[in-house]
Amino acid sequence: MGMPTMPSSGVAFVPRVTEGATALGRKDFTSDQDVRWCPGCGDYAILAAMQGFLPELGLRRENIVFISGIGCSSRFPYYLDTYGLHSIHGRAPTFATGLATAREDLSVWVVTGDGDSLSIGGNHLIHALRRNVNIKILLFNNEIYGLTKGQYSPTSRTGTVTKSSPLGSLDTPFTPVSVALGAEATFVARTMDSDRKHLTEVLHAAARHRGAALVEIYQNCPIFNDGAFDVLKDREQAAARILWLKDGQEVSAGDQVAVRADDGSIQVVPRATASPTRIVTHSVDTEHPSSAFALSRLTSDGTLAHVPMGVFRQISRPTYDDSVRGQVAAAVDGGGGTATDADLAALLAGRDTWTVGG
């Protein structure tokens, strides 16, 4: 079937800034548009991190594309001086799939909110993940609909009081990492708006990953859901709550450690009480997503008592777009190269022709 050997990096075919040329800087990635988020919005921090990260990535600016849906977060592309498409609500992964498949020489990023990606856009998200299209999906999770002025979202904790849930929301929220793992995602990570360093690291890992990468970014919305992640921003509390995921290392937070329980779940217990053989060593590239899934459940109760941060899973699987291009390329090569007029003429005529007057 002529499938090419799998490229190793998410940006394998994307032209880089040529050696010797002046490297690009933050300013090169800053567009001329005024940023229009509310004062104090977590999106500013993510934008700043991105504008710092993109030059590090070393790609040519014109080969980077940001595609978004609708929401406060989805205004992101306007502020980056790359190519950008601010599309419609929930559908960004579809445009990105079309673009990434048509063009292997682009680095395609999707920016989306928790409503955009998990409410109206849930289906496109899970399909992009299972297909493993080489796009990087940044899910700004503020647990609220910002742009429509503060209704609860599919990640809002049960009982959230908003304009549309005056007596408290009733829906069990999604845990985005669990959803992604249930949908065959090859790369799933979590990070936070305020932790520029970690955010940048995760962006690098996502960019390197060849395939669909889902990055959940906890993002504060000071207007409609202020302080949702404050416990993770307070130094002391964070130390006890955040489990930094590092490949090959124990999963722990302060003097607590993650252990694998008999029932298949992962629990966080004081190190003192943990049986050493039960302690979870993180491995991002196990084929089985079960461990990553068990880790993802630590946040499902909404208390943020134990929050794994970092790359949950990163495995290698042929990407959809590479495979699609591979089938086309094989057919074109097999047919003797780009179709000529004669090839087209043969197609049009087919096998059963007859001639009149000729």
Place this chain on the structure above:
Amino acid sequence: MGMPTMPSSGVAFVPRVTEGATALGRKDFTSDQDVRWCPGCGDYAILAAMQGFLPELGLRRENIVFISGIGCSSRFPYYLDTYGLHSIHGRAPTFATGLATAREDLSVWVVTGDGDSLSIGGNHLIHALRRNVNIKILLFNNEIYGLTKGQYSPTSRTGTVTKSSPLGSLDTPFTPVSVALGAEATFVARTMDSDRKHLTEVLHAAARHRGAALVEIYQNCPIFNDGAFDVLKDREQAAARILWLKDGQEVSAGDQVAVRADDGSIQVVPRATASPTRIVTHSVDTEHPSSAFALSRLTSDGTLAHVPMGVFRQISRPTYDDSVRGQVAAAVDGGGGTATDADLAALLAGRDTWTVGG
């Protein structure tokens, strides 16, 4: 907040055939419409099982509603003499959510195909599951689009050759059970068209469950995907492949047994080589879905080498529709019962009125 205590059964408020009345039989559930599936279609067996099961359920026929999307499988409601709604492609869970929330006295069933529920309808499916609406979703999985004449579906194994994938499909398929578990489902099960007894058992379990129940039913499509599940229908092969899930019992198939591996996954190994402490005892009602998830991964490679059958997970969580009704009922009660004309008049007037000429 006046939330009523949780009813215990999926049919708690559905009127039953009264004591003493003649029990209903299969014929009472058979409509006057000619069944129009292809000869040999697995849907016949499921229909027959359903027509046998419904009388056992003991509910009044008029309080049962079947809602479907579009697909061969979605013709199901026409053949049952209950209330039925054959809706549009992929959206059945939405109609069911509206109906189940408006009416607690109905037993609401959704019949859907792998395309209907996981392709176009994926988002509604996962949202119905996370909300835990008290509906029973029967997913007829034939790993193909039947009604549109045989294109690959989101559950088709990679490499499936169909009219729309002449060189083989490229998408990684969903494992429906994994998707459901990633989406916070409270009840997930799998069964098979040809195993009437098991199918009936699972239907009973689903009906009893208060909340959303997803039942994946392997279904043969003799026309477009014949024999997809044949290895599970051959007695000998089935014995080695099917792991019957029974609450509180070891998960095993013949002389093989499921063990929990170090990496969090579940593996099937010869009993002789299994460390006894590692053997998986199935528990349907553990709060954590991690074990069920690990089990679901056994079929993700598409080989059907190890196929858990039965109820993967069944936990108790308030249902969306009960909670919604609870909030409304509390508000109505708190306001002194059903709103009167005077209550409405007070609402219309509001607090800031003035009077002219009065």
Place this chain on the structure above:
Amino acid sequence: MSKPVQQLERVVIRFAGDSGDGMQLTGDRFTSDAAFHGNDLSTLPDFPAEIRAPQGTIHGVSSFQLHIADHDVLTPGDAPDVLVAMNPAALKSNLGDLPRGATVIVDTDEFNRRNLAKVGYAVSPLDDGTLESYHVHALPLTSITVQALAEHDLSRKDKERAKNMFALGLLSWLYTRPISTTERFIVAKFARKPDLLAANIAALRAGFNYGETTEDFAHTYAVLAAPMPTGTYRNITGNVALSYGLVAAAHRAGLRLVLGTYPITPASDILHVLSGLKRFGVTTLQAEDEIAGVGIAIGASFGGALGVTTTSGPGLALKAEAIGLAVSLELPLVVVNVQRGGPSTGLPTKTEQADLLQALFGRNGESPVAVVAPQSPTDCFDAAIEACRIATAYRTPVILLSDGYLANGSEPWNVPGVADLPDLTVTFTTEPNGIGDDGKPAFHPYARDPQTLARPWAIPGTPGLEHRIGGIEKADITGNISYDPDNHERMTALRAEKIARIADTIPELAIDDPDGDARVLMIGWGSTYGPIRQAARTARLTGHHVAVAHLRHLNPFPRNTAEVLRRYERVIMPEMNLGQCAMLLRAAYLVDVQSYTAVRGLPFKGSELADIIRTAVEGLGAVT
């Protein structure tokens, strides 16, 4: 009040400031006071799609215009008589709308170099003569407010944020309004934050007293109460009125109201209002998307509830397929579409009327639905009831076409008595209505009422009427799947005829032509009602006779529409689109209905349409 009071018939005030300055609240409060005072009034809020764009930028300007008068008011006013501009951005973006001689009140504290630069003012417009044709009151609003709150134990920022109350107090004084209703409002709003409560009240009073004390204002103005029909009045926005209309209709129909919806501007407030009305048995489900929203509503209707879904243009597009299903199922369904600027995401917070053709034709196949459009904020209440009436009586989807202007605009409402509302009692079918092939009584889900052609509504739980319905073509009467060509033709005709027959139960198109001899007709639909009536009033003052008529039902049209259109030499239809309704009228009646269109995200001005009328009348020859 020691300063002289000048009487005014009407005044148009616009409050403009940063999104964070509380201009919508200020406008709302002034409106309430005016309403309470007995003025007739109309309002036009206008805000950006961003929640709170960076302070001091043009993008961040939010404004609220209100028109108060001692007589019947039809529009929020063509141009402000008074502009309150809280910063340079607010001044810059609103100045163009000000007629010469208007009053401008600005907060000089905000006219600092930084803020001026943000909007591209090199020199302050307060200093360079820009404002010389206006009456300018330049006050350090912020610092006076902070000063007034010196005693309060609050951060400087919190003190500054009370400046909108200071401005409100000042304006209240200027227009001789008591501030007591606003004080009551503040007490309720800040019940749990006593510090802010006290500060806001203090700021409000300080503003009021400032007017009284300072020499900047020579006199105050009074706009007397407008003569209005007897009744109990309140002020109400279109979205609230529409929500109440739905609740009232369900109440009068004896049905449970089930709303399935997904938030979208400018329709979200209907969800917000209804989600607070559980006490009325109202069930609101915030769905995962628009498709699920309408699906929930249809499912609820199938179960015997009044299924409603609310949205705006892009959401209506997504609901199309499911509405088509409801057409085929012939179940009641109310689809509220609050139109906004399009195409695509368009102008989410601005008004437009460009979804009419989508409402009529935005589905596959011949898929007729009824369409009703409210004509003013208060009419949203009645139009919602009318939509529910048609939906339940004819078992059909009805699209209720509101728009952003009606949704957010407000006016006084003569609150109706509940008993005076139409009786919408619905009866479900509980018995077989036909004979089966076997000669036994049978239920035929597609047998029809001979008058309305409505099919029976038999809900699950009804013994003996078990039946299946779906979106595939159904055999007449039995509802079984049918691919028969004749049957399809018959069913297509029946569905169309059923909608056409709604015309039997809607009023004829009324004409307003006080002179009785008009040769020009201006006809409208939806929210152009106010501007058109205002225009006619204005044009008649100069002796230009014109007839006006307004369509509330867009499908079907009133029975006498053809006859009305043909009666005039010229027919002009202003629409906030490119001529959608005009197209329908032209096609239906072959009358040369001429479009006058504007697609600016704003309602027409009465004066603009008055000019159109004058030109048309004069074009016909001698003005009578």
Place this chain on the structure above:
Amino acid sequence: MSKPVQQLERVVIRFAGDSGDGMQLTGDRFTSDAAFHGNDLSTLPDFPAEIRAPQGTIHGVSSFQLHIADHDVLTPGDAPDVLVAMNPAALKSNLGDLPRGATVIVDTDEFNRRNLAKVGYAVSPLDDGTLESYHVHALPLTSITVQALAEHDLSRKDKERAKNMFALGLLSWLYTRPISTTERFIVAKFARKPDLLAANIAALRAGFNYGETTEDFAHTYAVLAAPMPTGTYRNITGNVALSYGLVAAAHRAGLRLVLGTYPITPASDILHVLSGLKRFGVTTLQAEDEIAGVGIAIGASFGGALGVTTTSGPGLALKAEAIGLAVSLELPLVVVNVQRGGPSTGLPTKTEQADLLQALFGRNGESPVAVVAPQSPTDCFDAAIEACRIATAYRTPVILLSDGYLANGSEPWNVPGVADLPDLTVTFTTEPNGIGDDGKPAFHPYARDPQTLARPWAIPGTPGLEHRIGGIEKADITGNISYDPDNHERMTALRAEKIARIADTIPELAIDDPDGDARVLMIGWGSTYGPIRQAARTARLTGHHVAVAHLRHLNPFPRNTAEVLRRYERVIMPEMNLGQCAMLLRAAYLVDVQSYTAVRGLPFKGSELADIIRTAVEGLGAVT
């Protein structure tokens, strides 16, 4: 051939049987043979929405009608001259269409008690005189076939399944057709199943020989080749032609074709065909739903490919919002909509023209797109190229409105030379096209070509032209987000004007009026072309002069449309809907275009329309 040969000008044959009987294949093969023989022809397949409803039931009947002639054929024929009915259900469901004197060939083996009962025949229609006005050939087709295959090592069932080839052989003999092309086809099809190959060939030959041998048939018929313009011909269905048109357009544009789609009847075959054309660089993505399908196409267009999406009515409804985005983005997009019976799921395998208004108006806001409709199966090729031309030249979505009849129907096609196809070369913008605020060269994504008003197509990867576009209203020229009222009005007008200007590059509406003095015009669009031309031909034979014209562009209309319509005393428009295009023409030109409509899931008959023409002509007075 020993039996006498009778010459015929034309014949209409219908094959009908169970869904499992292979009638579509039989019809296809007979069609190929007729085409190869040089007949002109037209076909009409007709099958149920179910895959294979239970054997022997009316629901399961599948049929294939073809019309072959020694002259120019316009329709698949009003009524069959010959019906091949493989079972009682096929006879029962098709008998009503047969004119007296038609020939009926039935398989008596299937007329057993069980099968007769299944369709409600108490007595066999072969015995009770039902068929007395027909020429009946009642043969035990199944058993003769089985007998003929006695030597073959196959199950009885497999032998029985070859009966369609027996029937085909017999019909080939009857119409003096060589069976060699079908033999070649069988060899190719069963290359890997030699048993079936041999059996099918044997059955085919047995059928042929049976005709020759049996006394049941007294003579054979010959339909001579039709005179056709010089060229190389093939037979082709609309869906295949449309697929090839897309590939040819991409080839001639130098663009990669990217199809994003979701299967739906009757459009799925376009996906099937294109997924086999990877050799032409064609990329097909089967998406999770229709919205994703169009999203993929738009994403690909943004990247510089020719983005295409294909669907049918319900799918078009779902794509509405995204098409609106493409209108706002002003990117090329081809949306193929193969219309089927509606509303809702409707009649999935039947034809209709009821999505025209959906195509034009089925989106929020003023959202103009171009609409093109093919008029025959072969014209699907040219119309697809035309749609691609408009999409790329004007950077706009184009909706190509095919229908179920065109999609599955076939006719001979004079295969065009590749070099004769239009040159659609596209140039991407690679350089700045304006000056920025800073005085430096800048890229303005919404600057426009002065002629076409198309905006530049600058694709990612082009250095220096980085830009962002989206669905919020954009400032003219710069494309920045703009909520400015004047700008919105201007952009709305520009988008409308761009589509209107397409009329500059489309041919004027041509009139066919051989007599030159017609007072009645019959005008159509899309697949009514054949029946209307046929009707005119028929009507003219009786001296009824009529002009006919056909709209291929539905938006914009050709420039001379008004002038054409106004030239006639009566204008009649037949449509397979309730008068959608007539509404547009009436509104646009205030001409009393009269609708003649049918919504039966079937194309018009030529004779039916001829009667309409005659009545109209006679209604005007003396027939000239």
